[in-house]
Amino acid sequence: MTEASGPAAAPNTPPPGCPAHTAHPDAVPLSGLEYQQTPFDLYRSLRSKHGSVAPVLLDGGVPAWLVLGYSEVSYVTAHDELFARDSRRWNQWDNIPADWPLMPFVGYQPSVLFTEGAEHRRRAGVITEALESVDQFELGRECAYIADQLIASFAGRGSAELMSVYTHPLAMRAAVHMVGMPPGAADTEALVEDLRMSLDAAEGDDPVAAYIRVGERVHHLVKERRQNPAADVTSRMLEHPAGLSDEEIVQDLISVIAAAQQPTANWICNALRLLLTDERFALNVSGGRLSVSQALNEVLWLDTPTQNFIGRWAVRDTQLGGRRIRAGDCLVLGLAAANADPQIWPGAQVGSENSAHLSFSNGEHRCPYPAPLLADVIARTAVETLLERLPDLVLAVDPAELTWRPSIWMRGLTALPVQFTPVAQ
Numbered sequence: 001m002t003e004a005s006g007p008a009a010a011p012n013t014p015p016p017g018c019p020a021h022t023a024h025p026d027a028v029p030l031s032g033l034e035y036q037q038t039p040f041d042l043y044r045s046l047r048s049k050h051g052s053v054a055p056v057l058l059d060g061g062v063p064a065w066l067v068l069g070y071s072e073v074s075y076v077t078a079h080d081e082l083f084a085r086d087s088r089r090w091n092q093w094d095n096i097p098a099d100w101p102l103m104p105f106v107g108y109q110p111s112v113l114f115t116e117g118a119e120h121r122r123r124a125g126v127i128t129e130a131l132e133s134v135d136q137f138e139l140g141r142e143c144a145y146i147a148d149q150l151i152a153s154f155a156g157r158g159s160a161e162l163m164s165v166y167t168h169p170l171a172m173r174a175a176v177h178m179v180g181m182p183p184g185a186a187d188t189e190a191l192v193e194d195l196r197m198s199l200d201a202a203e204g205d206d207p208v209a210a211y212i213r214v215g216e217r218v219h220h221l222v223k224e225r226r227q228n229p230a231a232d233v234t235s236r237m238l239e240h241p242a243g244l245s246d247e248e249i250v251q252d253l254i255s256v257i258a259a260a261q262q263p264t265a266n267w268i269c270n271a272l273r274l275l276l277t278d279e280r281f282a283l284n285v286s287g288g289r290l291s292v293s294q295a296l297n298e299v300l301w302l303d304t305p306t307q308n309f310i311g312r313w314a315v316r317d318t319q320l321g322g323r324r325i326r327a328g329d330c331l332v333l334g335l336a337a338a339n340a341d342p343q344i345w346p347g348a349q350v351g352s353e354n355s356a357h358l359s360f361s362n363g364e365h366r367c368p369y370p371a372p373l374l375a376d377v378i379a380r381t382a383v384e385t386l387l388e389r390l391p392d393l394v395l396a397v398d399p400a401e402l403t404w405r406p407s408i409w410m411r412g413l414t415a416l417p418v419q420f421t422p423v424a425q
């Protein structure tokens with residue numbers, strides 16, 4: 001395609017190579033604080049204006065499609081021959097700077113996340129079987145132990161900010177435990193800290209250096225388990241007849257830990273928020289009518305942690321929801337929007353009784369089957385243990401003061417301050 005240039009170019013014509021050249025004229029910027037605070041309004045207005053597949057602009061004006069419809073997200077994820085995971089086929093790479101904020105999610109890595117076809121089935125099969133052999137009762141016991149340790153660290157104070165002292169460290173420790181890092185060991189603590197820094201850097205952290213150390217520590221774990229196998233996910237991946245190399249296992253273990261930590265931590269947080277703010281739950285959980293599991297399920301419908309997931313890349317020119325999709329276009333899976341699709345909720349009332357939501361995605365690359373069950377064990381144990389140990393736990397601020405993280409990708413609070421009667425340890 002030749003672009004207008006030189007004297008004939010219109011005054012406002014973007015320079016050649018600018019992503020605005022290829023963007024749809026109605027494309028909507030996906031970032032913006034007002035949207036981040038009320039994503040349902042954004043999805044509703046996008047759907048009414050654009051239908052089930054909306055043209056959007058990612059950070060820096062990079063064009064993509066946001067798939068909003070339940071049946072369209074189901075279709076995209078079920079047809080990996082048309083909408084595939086290897087981001088190297090993206091037709092926008094020329095417009096993407098190396099320090100692009102979404103690079104950690106779209107930059108190709110040789111892990112299970114970006115493999116396709118038979119190679120993906122080989123890698124995902126190993127993860128699935130290794131996760132299947134996790135003993136859920138043992139995992140529940142370990143999570144209760146981790147929860148007790150964390151609660152003991154703040155129970156005497158009478159107040160706490162639960163995201164930093166409970167939900168995030170608990171999900172991280174549970175993930176690290178599953179892969180076989182011994183609890184309490186100095187190495188485990190260092191890995192937990194480096195993972196926190198690389199996944200959710202605070203000011204002053206160096207996430208790149210932390211990520212390199214994560215790789216080194218996981219590499220060390222893999223080498224150690226080659227010598228001394230144990231009953232953990234790492235050893236099972238090493239023993240699997242598919243014969244993955246150490247390097248492949250390191251990549252996939254990091255993917256498993258990272259994929260487990262953020263969504264599970266935010267799932268716990270969003271369920272606690274619901275329990276502490278919604279009268280149905282606040283009144284009934286202690287009365288035993290509505291279980292913690294039901295609250296967890298409702299959150300997957302209404303405040304799912306992975307709101308939007310980037311993504312899939314079109315293998316060839318095709319159509320979706322009445323849109324012409326070009327080969328190499330990026331599609332963002334609008335999981336939260338799909339869960340709230342009026343086509344599946346004609347009464348406009350999103351329910352919580354079934355688990356047909358798309359929070360764990362769908363198809364070949366969905367969250368691998370045993371992982372949602374394990375995440376449920378971790379999240380349920382975290383919520384139940386907290387409510388058991390600190391039964392008069394209440395929010396320390398007005399519910400309206402709780403703020404969501406300014407992210408269109410992961411739905412979770414910036415802070416969850418609570419108070420309770422101090423418990424002597």
Ligand code: HEM
Nearest residue numbers: 113256259260263264306359360361365366367371374375
């Ligand atoms: C024990 C906890 C968890 C583990 C071990 C885990 C593991 C994984 C892995 C390995 C993948 C990559 C699958 C692939 O590309 O083949 C994945 C994808 C994913 N997981 Fe999980 N996960 C956990 C918890 C969760 C939770 C709590 C949620 C959300 C509620 C979630 C939502 C997703 C989504 C949306 C994807 C992307 C699927 C896609 O590309 O279509 N996961 N998970």
